[in-house]
Amino acid sequence: MDSRRRILDALRNASPPAAPAPDLSRVGVRWDDPVARLTDAVAAVAGKLVRVPDRAGLAAAVAALAAELGAGRIGSAVEGVPGRVDLSAISDPHGLEGLGLAVLPGAFAVAENGAVWVSGDAFRPRATFVITEHLALVVSVRDVVHDMHEAYRRIAFPAAGFGTFIAGPSKTADIEQALVIGAHGARSCTLFLVG
Amino acid sequence: MGAPPGTLLRARPAGATWQTPPVRAALFVPCYVDQLWPGAAMSAVRVLEAHGVEVVFPEDQTCCGQPMANAGLAAAAEPLARRFLEVFGGFDAVVCPSGSCTSMVRNHYDPFLAGAPGFDRLKARTYELCEFLVDVLGFRGAQGRFPHKVALHQSCHGLRELGLGVESESTRPKSNKVDGLLRTLGGIELVPLARADECCGFGGTFAVGEEAVSVLMGKDRIADHEQAGAEIVTGTDVSCLIHLRSLAQRDRKPLKFMHVAEVLAEALP
Amino acid sequence: MSSLPVFQGGHPEAAARFVENEPRTHWHDQSLWFVREKRDRAASLVPDWEALRDAAAGIRAHVRGRLPELLEEFERNAVARGAKVHWAADAGEHNEIVHRILAERGVTRLVKSKSMLTEECGLNPYLEARGIEVVDTDLGERIVQLRHEPPSHIIFSAIHLKREEIGELFHEKLSTPAGLSDPTKLTEAARGHLRQRFLRAQAGLTGVNFAVAETGGVVVCTNEGNADMGTSLPPVHIACMGVEKIVPSLEHLAVLIRLLARSATGQPVTSYTSHFHGPMPGGELHIVVVDNGRSRLLADPAVRGLLACIRCGACLNTCPVYRRSGGYSYGWVVPGPIGSALAAARDPASHATLPFASTLCGSCDAVCPVRIPIHDTLLGERRTLAARGLIAPGKRLGLALVGLLLRSRASYEAAGGLLRFALKWFPRFLLYGPWNVWGRRRELPAPPVESFRQTWRRTRGPLPSPAPRGKGSPGTSAGGSPRG
Numbered sequence: 001m002d003s004r005r006r007i008l009d010a011l012r013n014a015s016p017p018a019a020p021a022p023d024l025s026r027v028g029v030r031w032d033d034p035v036a037r038l039t040d041a042v043a044a045v046a047g048k049l050v051r052v053p054d055r056a057g058l059a060a061a062v063a064a065l066a067a068e069l070g071a072g073r074i075g076s077a078v079e080g081v082p083g084r085v086d087l088s089a090i091s092d093p094h095g096l097e098g099l100g101l102a103v104l105p106g107a108f109a110v111a112e113n114g115a116v117w118v119s120g121d122a123f124r125p126r127a128t129f130v131i132t133e134h135l136a137l138v139v140s141v142r143d144v145v146h147d148m149h150e151a152y153r154r155i156a157f158p159a160a161g162f163g164t165f166i167a168g169p170s171k172t173a174d175i176e177q178a179l180v181i182g183a184h185g186a187r188s189c190t191l192f193l194v195g
Numbered sequence: 196m197g198a199p200p201g202t203l204l205r206a207r208p209a210g211a212t213w214q215t216p217p218v219r220a221a222l223f224v225p226c227y228v229d230q231l232w233p234g235a236a237m238s239a240v241r242v243l244e245a246h247g248v249e250v251v252f253p254e255d256q257t258c259c260g261q262p263m264a265n266a267g268l269a270a271a272a273e274p275l276a277r278r279f280l281e282v283f284g285g286f287d288a289v290v291c292p293s294g295s296c297t298s299m300v301r302n303h304y305d306p307f308l309a310g311a312p313g314f315d316r317l318k319a320r321t322y323e324l325c326e327f328l329v330d331v332l333g334f335r336g337a338q339g340r341f342p343h344k345v346a347l348h349q350s351c352h353g354l355r356e357l358g359l360g361v362e363s364e365s366t367r368p369k370s371n372k373v374d375g376l377l378r379t380l381g382g383i384e385l386v387p388l389a390r391a392d393e394c395c396g397f398g399g400t401f402a403v404g405e406e407a408v409s410v411l412m413g414k415d416r417i418a419d420h421e422q423a424g425a426e427i428v429t430g431t432d433v434s435c436l437i438h439l440r441s442l443a444q445r446d447r448k449p450l451k452f453m454h455v456a457e458v459l460a461e462a463l464p
Numbered sequence: 465m466s467s468l469p470v471f472q473g474g475h476p477e478a479a480a481r482f483v484e485n486e487p488r489t490h491w492h493d494q495s496l497w498f499v500r501e502k503r504d505r506a507a508s509l510v511p512d513w514e515a516l517r518d519a520a521a522g523i524r525a526h527v528r529g530r531l532p533e534l535l536e537e538f539e540r541n542a543v544a545r546g547a548k549v550h551w552a553a554d555a556g557e558h559n560e561i562v563h564r565i566l567a568e569r570g571v572t573r574l575v576k577s578k579s580m581l582t583e584e585c586g587l588n589p590y591l592e593a594r595g596i597e598v599v600d601t602d603l604g605e606r607i608v609q610l611r612h613e614p615p616s617h618i619i620f621s622a623i624h625l626k627r628e629e630i631g632e633l634f635h636e637k638l639s640t641p642a643g644l645s646d647p648t649k650l651t652e653a654a655r656g657h658l659r660q661r662f663l664r665a666q667a668g669l670t671g672v673n674f675a676v677a678e679t680g681g682v683v684v685c686t687n688e689g690n691a692d693m694g695t696s697l698p699p700v701h702i703a704c705m706g707v708e709k710i711v712p713s714l715e716h717l718a719v720l721i722r723l724l725a726r727s728a729t730g731q732p733v734t735s736y737t738s739h740f741h742g743p744m745p746g747g748e749l750h751i752v753v754v755d756n757g758r759s760r761l762l763a764d765p766a767v768r769g770l771l772a773c774i775r776c777g778a779c780l781n782t783c784p785v786y787r788r789s790g791g792y793s794y795g796w797v798v799p800g801p802i803g804s805a806l807a808a809a810r811d812p813a814s815h816a817t818l819p820f821a822s823t824l825c826g827s828c829d830a831v832c833p834v835r836i837p838i839h840d841t842l843l844g845e846r847r848t849l850a851a852r853g854l855i856a857p858g859k860r861l862g863l864a865l866v867g868l869l870l871r872s873r874a875s876y877e878a879a880g881g882l883l884r885f886a887l888k889w890f891p892r893f894l895l896y897g898p899w900n901v902w903g904r905r906r907e908l909p910a911p912p913v914e915s916f917r918q919t920w921r922r923t924r925g926p927l928p929s930p931a932p933r934g935k936g937s938p939g940t941s942a943g944g945s946p947r948g
Contacts, residue, residue: 002551003557003755007707007753007755010760011707011755014760014762016763018529018530019522021526022518022519022523023522024716026515026518027515027719029511044732045731093697097663113732114732124745125696127696129692148722152714153715157680160545160743161741162739165733165737166736167731167735167737168735170687170735170736171687172604174602174603174604174623175630175651177495177620180648180651182655183603183651183654183655184658184690185688185735186689
């Protein structure tokens with residue numbers, strides 16, 4: 001008998017009691033001012049939130065950020081924001097080492113915790129979001145959801161794919177609980193909230 | 196049921212009887228209180244009688260069996276649980292100056308007594324002293340003065356298993372029956388601890404089986420009480436107090452230890 | 465990674481050694497209490513925290529009742545999205561499967577993100593013995609890997625180490641300057657060092673925080689981004705999961721993700737919460753589903769609730785015993801309250817001291833995001849140990865004797881009297897002999913002149929015998945509102 005069968009049989013024979021599907025009606029949080037809450041939440045995860053009044057101003061805002069960070073190689077998967085590095089032409093992600101700033105589109109931002117949902121369908125190669133020295137995410141102000149419950153209602157994986165919630169830059173507190181910003185992923189994360 | 200809240204009751208002299216006592220309660224005295232810290236039980240009697248309770252002491256009681264049960268020795272604990280039910284079943288109320296022993300009856304007797312006649316009634320009517328005063332007698336009012344700096348040591352079973360207060364881990368609004376009772380005493384200053392409800396490290400046989408950690412946990416609690424400026428450490432469980440006092444005495448610390456009942460009794464006008 | 469230290473005395477002996485260094489123990493205790501406090505603050509900011517815990521406990525109980533069908537659904541959906549699903553009945557098979565996947569592809573350089581399951585299975589030494597370089601990429605994990613030590617905490621692997629010690633380690637292994645102990649600079653050095661490993665890796669292995677049956681995906685949460693670096697650069701991703709990690713659908717994931725980081729580190733969410741559905745274009749995703757004793761736990765009503773654990777570590781941070789004894793005192797990959805309960809459930813004989821490494825204070829229950837009744841489970845395991853004769857004979861006999869004495873009033877009162885007599889009259893050298901463990905660092909209580917019952921009899925007069933089983937006399941009120 002193969003292990004798959006053995007395991008499934010063992011689990012069946014364990015006869016745990018059936019328990020009803022849990023009631024999820026009592027969970028969830030709504031904010032009076034989700035954008036204000038998002039701003040606080042992004043700061044709490046060591047990110048930065050920058051308001052941009054409209055799409056037209058985005059390219060300039062990104063350029064200003066890049067200058068501030070001293071980021072030379074910029075790769076962008078956001079329409080209207082040019083990048084010196086053509087991400088779509090990169091076949092080997094190893095070539096992204098040294099990328100200074102990656103600008104990626106976020107599908108929505110979560111007010112509860114400052115996380116931004118970035119779908120793997122919106123950019124390639126996948127490594128871009130984590131190998132880059134600095135990260136910028138672009139989200140429309142209309143795409144701010146209250147909490148993770150609302151967030152997951154907007155997510156589906158009908159086919160193969162990848163998606164990640166990104167909340168601020170990479171970080172660690174593994175040495176004496178001292179918080180250090182910038183572990184293996186981006187050293188900074190700026191959320192451009194457009195509109 | 197009991198005296199209306201806020202009524203100032205006079206202490207009842209030993210030996211006197213009420214014509215129609217509002218409540219009759221059987222006193223459950225933990226074995227180690229009986230033998231090693233009887234003042235806690237005497238004070239509990241005084242406090243209960245001051246609130247118009249007729250206190251009965253069923254002398255056949257011995258021990259609730261907690262040390263045996265907590266060591267996993269169900270066979271040794273079961274006869275004691277049955278004895279307890281025999282001795283105390285049928286009283287309107289059973290009151291105990293100990294959180295852990297009360298919790299033994301309400302929360303840990305099921306493996307031994309589930310289904311036994313009178314057991315559910317016993318569980319429903321067994322109270323720790325402070326919760327009896329607050330929940331049953333509706334006691335809210337000031338009962339005398341206790342002008343001292345006091346730290347409340349929150350014994351674990353009373354706090355987390357009986358709900359004598361809202362534990363620090365919880366996000367529910369903080370409240371505490373024991374703290375509430377103490378605060379009504381005139382002149383008392385309840386000093387805040389750095390860790391409101393960390394375990395003292397007694398834990399029954401843990402005190403001996405894991406002596407090193409037990410001692411360090413106790414010493415850390417004492418250090419917390421000291422840094423808070425406490426003169427007197429009080430709590431609902433003599434087991435915790437004996438453990439802490441034993442450590443304080445060895446290290447010659449001036450901290451005094453009193454059971455909550457003793458504090459309330461001393462304050463009685 | 466070296467294997468865990470094997471010690472005869474169990475937890476008490478190991479803990480006593482740990483506690484000998486009191487300042488260091490206080491430092492360790494304070495570090496973990498700090499994390500507990502962060503958790504408290506994070507929880508207090510979530511208005512529906514208690515409702516979330518209720519929902520999470522409900523999800524885990526529901527999942528336990530449907531594991532086979534959920535796992536089959538997961539497999540169908542994962543395979544439909546191009547992943548390969550492997551099944552490992554035990555640790556040995558898990559290691560063989562992982563090795564085979566790597567060997568078939570000529571992989572000799574593997575990067576790994578944190579997985580307690582792979583620790584449980586002893587994967588690292590297994591692979592290393594077969595010529596595969598395994599680099600743990602979580603910073604804490606890398607630190608203990610370089611020191612040839614196991615992790616001492618399931619989230620903060622190196623919480624037992626001071627920055628100076630890490631500085632010395634990095635000086636030796638990473639050529640950082642001698643005396644450098646600043647966490648930011650040490651982390652920067654680790655970033656550079658591990659960067660090279662990520663870029664050279666031929667495969668990446670991760671654990672799985674949650675697996676979603678409805679979509680066939682696996683979810684990995686990190687703050688460092690190491691799981692994402694390790695799975696987006698090399699073309700092969702191996703994800704190892706215990707059978708209990710499954711959740712039915714994305715809506716259930718929301719509940720657990722909201723609880724996980726807040727319980728583990730006090731953050732609202734980890735920096736990265738990555739959802740892998742099928743491989744990268746041109747890559748491979750292998751999911752290894754592992755039993756290794758979980759089905760046996762599921763079969764035992766007394767311990768099946770332990771399978772709800774989401775490995776957040778909150779119970780470790782709050783446990784006053786773990787904080788003062790450290791992760792190496794438990795003799796199993798997962799220490800602390802949940803580790804004690806799991807180890808004793810899996811192998812009571814080898815871990816007989818663990819259910820007793822607890823005062824049953826209940827703090828663990830109070831922080832557990834999925835409401836596992838940990839301290840009640842530990843108490844139940846004590847009963848199991850006693851029933852199997854795994855309690856030290858001296859302790860068992862001593863307590864049984866006490867139990868006997870307590871069964872009659874006469875013997876109880878006599879024993880109590882004897883105790884008080886001894887406490888009062890025995891000379892100190894007799895009372896505080898080496899046999900008196902209590903007396904090593906504590907005074908024995910000074911005995912009162914009379915016991916309570918002696919005072920009662922003296923002041924209230926003798927009661928008619930036998931003592932009445934008084935029912936409430938007619939005319940008295942009902943004596944308060946009975947509970948229940």
